Amino acid sequence: MIVLTILPLIFSITLSMTSLSYSSLSGPRFVWFENYVDLLSDDRFLRSLWQSGILIFGPLVFQLIFGFCLALVMNERLPGLGWLRVIFIVPMFFPPIVMGLMWKVLFTPQLGGINHYLGAIGIDGPQWLSNPSSALTAIVIAAVWGWTPFVTIMFYTAMQTFPKDLYEAARIDGATWSEQIRFVTLPLLRDTAVVVIVFRIMEGLAIFPIIYVMTNGGPAGSTETTNYYAFISGFEFLQVGYASAIILSFLAILVAILAPSTGFLLRGAESDGDAA
């Protein structure tokens, strides 16, 4: 596994310091940090960072809120909603590429009917995928659909482990149902929420296939995330060295944001393992 993962990572760092390009006739040179310096003045890169932020954090907000509500729905065992527990998790097994195709269909005028039904309730839907801001919205919607189940299941699984005694004690102490949620459930969910947020940020750009089929990063580059830009640079422009610098810079930013919480993840893994 080290051969398969660590070595390629090291190789990738080396690549990012070369001018390797399959579209250029000159051979690769070792250029140290030139690629990284170039990135600082590459507007397309900076814009892709901004758009990555939108497409990671935008869906995350909805995923957390919806995921929490749905976990409550599952946990409360509301009558007649048992079947929902099965339905809720379906998107987790969806191939992302099919998810993208499905939403492309839905957002395509005539084919999808979203605008037809929006019109029926008096909303004039935009040309979803051909307009920059609505294209971003469309992708956020698809990402919320696809990854809310992960958050739901994480919260629900955590809720299942909360001791019943706590809720009974809270009731004896006079807490109403909503107060139990606020003073017992929410504080207990904090650790899980941290884990969820870390994972969703780290894997937020796994929406790549969705962008690939829905918008191709467009229109006018408005939905191009950093990994998408690295993909274009590496496999369309064939500037592999530069593309490596792009994606490694992005990884460095992610790590910088998330580093404080890795100790937290470790603690989770530890308590999981030391039961024996």
Add this chain to the structure above:
Amino acid sequence: MAEIQITNMSKIYGNGMTAVDDLTLHIRDGEFLVLVGPSGCGKSTILRMIAGLKSISSGELRIGDRVVNDLEPKERDIAMVFQSYALYPHMTVAENIGFPLRLEKRSPSEIETRVKAAAETLELSAYLDRKPSQLSGGQRQRVAMGRAIVRQPSVYLLDEPLSNLDAKLRDATRAEMVDLQARLGVTTVYVTHDQVEAMTMGDRVAVMKDGTLQQCAAPRELYSRPANQFVAGFIGTPAMNFIPAEIRGDAILAGDHAFPLPAELSPAIGTLPDGHVTLGIRPEHLSIGPDGIPAEVVAVEELGFEAIVRVSFAGAGAHDQLIVRAGGETEITRGETVRIGFGEKIHVFDANGQRLGEMN
């Protein structure tokens, strides 16, 4: 059949912790030896070293006439019963019992015969096709025993095999196990933290503390002539009373009470640097009667056939209470002042806890 000879055996972990310190112990052929001590005293470590599950840091371990220090467990001709029973959950009772034979590559027919015989001995014949999860605690314990006896090894190693049973079943099983061991006549090392189990089951009992053997003797000997204050306090319920005392000339002073110093103790006591000793008196060797030291009754535990009376002994400070075993028909109540008679048998320990002798 085999004897076990342990010579200067130690277990020292990588971090420098000594779990077993220089143990020398001879376990006779066919003997039922109990290793007892508080948790962390090294008793389980010794058992695992004999089994071959833990390596021996130094010293020698012989089973029969072979040095087995470096042999794998299966080459030592031993069988072990674990505290958790360690039954394989995916195998039936018959498969569990037959597992060691299967690993010895015995023929299926031989395995079947021997498993049936073992099951017969342990009254498990009706359950051979069940999985461990379908058995009661007592049945599981017997399956674990079955897996040990089916191999006909020369040594049984038992690691707290009764601790997962409820109290009633434990008493019954205790007697069954002693009976079984006596019938099979196989050398047995039995680990427990329960001194009642140790006293009732062992031919001899080895008391451990902090990795060091304190005393190895027959139960009666342990009780009546404990080698030191630890053994004296560990064996027997309620525990032995300890009273600090001082040697003054020909007398031992405990609080306001003076005992004449018996002649046979004089030589031992003469060597003590400062004359401080501890007196040890078992609850049954104190009496409540017309004579003796006045003491206040702090609590009475009425057990029917006897009563355990806790008294505060005026001279020995408020926290020094004495426990007295009184007859079942006492009319003693809390707060009453009674007179405590000393005298039947008093053990004398030096400042290091070593037993010097006794006074009668």
Add this chain to the structure above:
Amino acid sequence: MNPTNRRIRTALYAFGIFWGLVIVLPFFWLATLSVKSRLDAFATPPKLLFTPTFEAYREVFTDSDFLSAIMNSLIVSTGAVVLSLVIAIPAAFALRNLTGPIRHNALLTILLIRMVPGMVYLLPYFVIYGRLDLIDTRIGLIIVHLIFNVPLIIWMLTPIWRAIPRDLAEAARVDGATPLQTLLLVDLPLLKGGILASSVLAFIFSWNEFLFALVLTRRDVVTLPVAIVNFLAFEGTEWGKIAAASMFIVIPAIVFGFFVRRYMIAGLTGGAVKG
């Protein structure tokens, strides 16, 4: 229950039903598209009642590119699972026996390896595969899938393995089993469920994987997710065919996923969640 709480609960109830519809309706829409004629597909307003036609499925299953993509997907996913098991089972065994900081660091490393975005691995693999002539080969694709599947299986098996009491292994040793016999006769039978579940999950991930397949295949070993995208590129308006092919990919993933859903969390987060 006071009125506020009742209102909140009612709202939750409504939201649950709403979300159920949000999940089901788009999928339903895609499913109907796969059995609509082209005319019905583009009808305005959308046609909810139509005569189903299985023409799209017929076209898909007579398309030789698609048939070869099915084969490729099956071979790559199965191969990736088998090879992952071969690596992950001994690794999980070693992790079970490790203690203290070494195990923590090993688990954390495995966790981080899995969390690194795929694109980071893709570039060096692209260059290396170019040199080694592994682009557009099944084995090349199988190897990159190991990056994700091996950690997945290790995570799922380690906690299950640690839950097996250590006494069992010691008992087996006293009973005369070699370490290999202990593994085969005691541990593996008890891990059967976990191994099966993690294999299924790994299979689903390989089956669904798109990015690596897109870049590291050309023509010969194109897998299903890439094949569908090719439909989109070359036959832009064949929505019925795309929908039918999508159904073919998604339904096995959901059906298999349904059986292993209980294990999903461990597989996704590597035990980073307590409980």
